[in-house]
Structures are given as C-alpha cells and as structure tokens.
Amino acid sequence: MYTGEDDHLTTSQPVREPARVPQRRRARHRRPLAWCAGLLLLPISLPLVARGLDTDGPAPLPQLLAFLPWFLIPGWLALLCAVLARQPLLLAWALAALGATAWYIQPYGSEQIIPEEPPLAQVRVLTANLEFGNATGGLLDVLRRERPHLVSVQECDHRCASALESQELREAYPYRLITGGSAAQGSALLSVYPLKDEREIPATLSMPSAVAEVGPNATPVRIQVAHPMPPRLDSMTAWNAELAALGKVAADRGDTRTVIAGDFNSSQDHATFRAILDTGLRDSARLLGHSRTPTWPALTAPPLGAQIDHILVSETLTPISSQFLDLPDTDHRALLVDVKVY
Secondary structure (H helix, E strand, C coil): CCHHHHHHHHHHHHHHHCHHHHHHHHHHHHHHHHHHHHHHHHHHHHHHHHHHCCCCCCEEEEEEEHHHHHHHHHEEEEEHHHHHCCHHHHHHHHHHHHHHHHCCCCCCCCCCCCCCCCCCEEEEHHHHHHHHCHHHHHHHHHHHCCCCCCEEECCHHHCHHHCCCHHHHHHHHEEEECCCCCCCCCCEEEEECEEEEEEEEEECEEEEEEEEECCCCCEEEEEEECCCCCCCCHHHHEEEEHHHHHHHHHHHHCCCCCEEEEEECCCCCCHHHHHHHHHCEEEHHHCCCCCCCECCCCCCCCCCCECCCEEEECCCCCEEEEEEEEECCCCCEEEEEEEEEE
C-alpha cells in the first residue's frame, strides 16, 4: 500500500541556523572604535593616576599634568567610542577618567578671608617673564601705565638690565636687585620701597629675594622671585629640586609676610607646587576666582594653555584684584595683583 511517506521524506527541507555573518561584520567594525577609546584613554590615565598618588612622576607625566583640564576632550571622545563599540570595560574606564578629571579641576588651596581691621598698606605686585628679554619694551610700557610697587622679572637679559638702569627707571624704582647673566638666567627685583636682607636661592636660573619695607610704617614684606627650571627631559631633577627650594623658603618664613612671584613652570596639578601651597601660602589668582586662567603659552592663551605664572602670598596679605596682561614678544602673560597688607 502506498502511504506517501517517501514523498514526505524527499520534499522536507533541513532546519537552517540563523546567519552569523552580519554579526561578525558588526563586531569587526566596532573593533577600531574600541582601539580608538583605549588609545585616547591611556595618555590621560597615567597622569591622572600620578595626580591621585600626589606625585608628579617621570617625564612626560609632569608635562601632561600641566594641561589636565583639557583631558576632558579625549575623555569625552573615548566615552563616545566606547559606547559605539559596546565595550562595558572601556565605558567604565572612560567614565572613571572623566570623573577624576572633573574632581581635580576644582581649585586647590584655601579660601579668601578678608580681615575686618584696616590694612597697614596696599601694594601692587607684578610678575613678568620676558622670554630672553624680548618683551623688555612691553614691560616698560606696563611699568609706566600700571605703576606696580613690587616687580618680579624673569629672563631679564642685558637689554632688560640696561633698560632698568635708565634714569627714568631709577627714579621710578630707586631700589632694585638685578642678578644672573644669560638671557634665560637673568632676573630682576624692582621696588619703590627700601630693600634689605638680600638673598638668592642657589639654582640654574636666578631667583633673588629681599625684604621690602612697605608703607608708612615700613612693614617688612619678603618678595621672592620664582623661576625654577622647566620640566624638560634633561632638567627634571633641577625642576623638582628648585621647586622644593621655593617650598623651603615658604616653610621657613616664620611670621614674615611673604610674596613669591614669578614663573613657577608648574600648576596646581603638580605635586611639588601644591607642596608650596601646603606651607600656608595662597595663590592670588585662585583666591580671586581665576585659578585656571592660562598664562602660557601666550600664543594660545587664554583659550588654551596652563597657569604657570603665580603670585603667592602669606596669610596676612589679602589680594583684592588681579589682571592678566598680554605683553608682546614673550610666550608668557604677565600677572598684576593688588594686595592689602595686614
């Protein structure tokens, strides 16, 4: 008897598994996005780890730390790549890097406390790096226009030294201390007040200091020029040692009112600079709400750069205003701060 079973067996089709080719193709397309996220995160994660460990680490970490606020850009790009790549670990890594960057962007240092009693005096302090003396003309214009009382000059070459010895400048600033020889090494300290107890930190670049007798009561205020070596590959040891020497000046000041002004070649994201602030000195720009205003390189500042020029003051000095000034022919912006002396 014919049942039709043979026809059924011959006409039935085998069950096919779903095609996996499109899935593999999508996975291959996501792989470059995952690599992109990793390559963006690695160079910002290492300096963030150093920041968290309160160390500057070896080069190039200190150089990268100077631009820590800008880590947000590769961080957000890495987050986008991680999302598109559907990689949970990369996503978590990107979120951690963004969170750490946002945390460290917060201003470091104490808040401003304005005493109620009247000040003993009010002084105007200027710091300017002239880039091998090229901005000497711009400095002279600022001195004539702004009339600062205490002036810290870095990279004061022979042209700068000669200009500061002119009759006009001698009348405006009868008290001065000009040290160093080469274009980068030279520094100057100008004052309308008498200077005494002149000193100099042993360093590659000249860092002189003196005590200015400020105001009608001749209140002593030590003014220290800051200009440690930059953190280059060949000068990392000097950079650390010279910033530490500035920290020692701050730590050993006792009750002396103190101002340290200059090109620190470091920002609040460098552990060695924070150690100076830990002695009790305060950053004037930070106290006045400008802790992240870039001063270098002048070519791209203020939109992009790092704040490495600072005026630090001790507890009995109260900054009340600040200006960032653009001088021609230098890679630094100058900083002018009005300070009340208590």
